[in-house]
Amino acid sequence: MIDIKFLRENPDVVRASQKGRGESVELVDQILASDEIKRAAVNEFELLRQEQNVLSKSVGAAKGDEKNALLANAKELADKVKAADTKRAELEEQTKQLIIQLSNLLDTDAPIGGEEDFVTIEHVGTPRDFTKDGFEPKDHVELGKLLGAIDTERGAKVAGSRSYYLTGAGAMLEFALVNYAIQSALKNGFTPVIPPVLVNPAAMEGTGFLGQAAENVYRIEKDDVYLVGTSEVPLAAMHMDEILPADKLPMRYAGYSSCFRREAGTYGKDTRGIIRVHQFDKVEMFSFCKPEEAKAEHQRLLQWEKDFLIAMDIPFRVIDVASGDLGSSATRKFDIEAWIPTQGAYREVTSTSNCTEFQARRLNIRYKDADGTKAIATLNGTLVAIPRMIVAILENHQNSDGTVNVPAALQPFLGTAKLELV
RNA sequence: GGAGGAUUCGCAUAGCGGCCGAGUGCGCACGCUUGGAAAGCGUGUAUAGGGAAACCUAUCGAGGGUUCAAAUCCCUCAUCCUCCGCCA
Known part of the structure; x- marks a missing residue:
């Protein structure tokens, strides 16, 4: 597996390597695109999760009516978190499936050809x-x-x-x-x-x-x-x-x-x-x-x-x-x-x-x-x-x-x- | 194949719905103490992702579920241990 950070920073190196092997160059761009939407999804999930963690803590501390009000909020938030989590997991899996198809970077000294x-x-x-x-x-x-x-x-x-x-x-x-x-x-x-x-x-x-x-x-x-x-x-x-x-x-x-x-x-x-x-x-x-x-x-x-x-x-x-x-x-x-x-x-x-x-x-x-x-x-x-x-x-x-x-x-x-x- | 038990931070364990990403002991690192060492004392001690940083998120064998909230409850699987059966 190629280091995704390296790929983000040096896509041309990876493209050249894929070309040298006679393998898909477009794969690199598919990965970059998938990685970007994945990161956005992760971010969204993390923000929602943070909100939920805070709210959950306050539910535990609250009593009576106040607690019931918070619970209603929390339920709604839980659904959002779940949805965001599912989306995140799907995109992570999708990105991983793409990355795993990528071959190792060629050594620049390796001869090119069949x-x-x-x-x-x-x-x-x-x-x-x-x-x-x-x-x-x-x-x-x-x-x-x-x-x-x-x-x-x-x-x-x-x-x-x-x-x-x-x-x-x-x-x-x-x-x-x-x-x-x-x-x-x-x-x-x-x-x-x-x-x-x-x-x-x-x-x-x-x-x-x-x-x-x-x-x-x-x-x-x-x-x-x-x-x-x-x-x-x-x-x-x-x-x-x-x-x-x-x-x-x-x-x-x-x-x-x-x-x-x-x-x-x-x-x-x-x-x-x-x-x-x-x-x-x-x-x-x-x-x-x-x-x-x-x-x-x-x-x-x-x-x-x-x-x-x-x-x-x-x-x-x-x-x-x-x-x-x-x-x-x-x-x-x-x-x-x-x-x-x-x-x-x-x-x-x-x-x-x-x-x-x-x-x-x-x-x-x-x-x-x-x-x-x-x-x-x-x-x-x-x-x-x-x-x-x-x-x-x-x-x-x-x-x-x-x-x-x-x-x-x-x-x-x-x-x-x-x-x-x- | 059948019955039971276990799996938590390097190791050993505590925890059995919110005060737990998680206590304690050992180990390890650094510091203090010492002529030096041991002991003692103090501090620190997982991994990954994001962020300039503060910090945030995830992970308590794996996956799923219940719940506002799971190390903790339920289900499935994996591995290990004990006993029985079977075989070499």
Whole structure:
């Protein structure tokens, strides 16, 4: 949620931001208009209420005829107050519904444009030359079968499309990746968290996943709860309606959870393998920090993501995601894309967003220092999303016979330097 | 799933129609006292909106209702605790 005061004072900045995202500019003017009549209604209500409070007090003190006379007045006034209150509530709700549609302000450094207009910031590592190695790389589905690591056929049989089993080496890879991730996160000052994945509407709404993103969310209608698509949701909502002490900031959480995504509208995409699935596990980094620290924290999250890929010895590039492709909460977003040999392309494996105070304002999370209470900033970043990381590891580190070399960093957790055929 | 109890200012509580935005204790902050500290004493100590300020308005789990007036009465919901049942 955008700060309404900021919007009143800087409507042009907000208009420019909406334009950059390819979203409604008129919305800004609708909000300003609605806000103005709302404020008038609030004022009217408050004046009437004040009058009523005074009158009520005098009723209490009065006796006999005097009291009866005052009561007649008070009754009439009570009706007026009620009417004014109803009007005020309606206008407040209307204004809120409009404001909530507004996306976060773009970072002025974010590239403008659509999905294709990202800016590549850097390349790290060099894609392996399989021709030089003398063999044609197998894709992760084939490798997964040879290693007894991934079973998409039975996944489909039991749970439908985009479902899979991780078995044997596949399951062990997940445990190793998670353990390595949590160990790194601990070193970087994160508190490890296993959050609820079934959350209430307030948590989902507050984190901004019931807007445009709603159709990708699983809902359990009978109990009015949602399955989260990322632990960002329970991690952000963890401090909903709280005021955090400034000296505890930044507060960093590393959440490990299953993530559920309907993947509506992606029918043609990535139908093979486990790049795009309905359920996967992920270790997510989440930070609460002072707004003035947010940019630097964003860079730190990005660095930790890069460190992970480097430790996995996987070539990747970092892209600065363009305005039209940002989530509504993000002011700026960096994706890390790993090289996938059989696709001859870089594919997103992690992503980090700076949500500044936008998400915190919706969730009513603030911090307090000597100067008072202020909105806090929130940021999130993927440390490791298991299936995509498994894809990257298998494909990049495969040998001609289908065995796979384990990155040195994972070896202690996996207990082997090589995944063998079954 | 059934029965009962609870939810008030950081914590613990008081309040059960107007004197209550709300008392007390603890905690915390500042000051006095002290050689220093403890104790003691004094002052202050929620959030949001409006206003230059004085101050006004809202909030006593959430929402609705009764009333001139609700922390206080009624209804619905949520959460927590205790007991019973059921299950791992």
